[in-house]
Amino acid sequence: GAVVSQHPSWVICKSGTSVKIECRSLDFQATTMFWYRQFPKQSLMLMATSNEGSKATYEQGVEKDKFLINHASLTLSTLTVTSAHPEDSSFYICSARAGLAPYNEQFFGPGTRLTVL
């Protein structure tokens, strides 16, 4: 149980285009999903917290107009990187909080490697 999937697993795009990444909780309902980015050999950096049916909360320094997050259902959240540039190339990982667990147990997706040319 507690499986989180991401699609696509990798994507290459041209500078200036937009890319959408999907995050799904396959066997549980996720009221909250989190989006992270990770640069090589570095830790995970939280980008935003996404609650189903409401606007995402972005971390300081993360451009909300560039990284659009939508959490339309209890099993799906999407991250759209708009007008992507080479500096947006990174490993994007989502996580989902397991339902009503009293503690903040989170399960991570396999990540999406974005390369912007």
Added chain:
Amino acid sequence: QQQVKQSPQSLIVQKGGISIINCAYENTAFDYFPWYQQFPGKGPALLIAIRPDVSEKKEGRFTISFNKSAKQFSLHIMDSQPGDSATYFCAASISGNTPLVFGKGTRLSVIA
């Protein structure tokens, strides 16, 4: 300001040995302390987690030791195997919908 400090940055252990990774936190409101294992190109996988009402938790070869007064917790991997070679992250959070705060990670290499 980093709220969870993790050490060492990298660790090399002989097969069969004990791997020990340490973390220290600052926020006394933290009440959930998980460890994640990450292989290259993959997302982190929850390994084991502890709450502050216990001082130790063991699952198979993995043990978390927790020292509330020192605000420290550690991961011990007994009988380390080459397949354990990965990056390990400690994290902490406050129960509820708050995000996890991650340490910077430890790259473990288990050599035969």
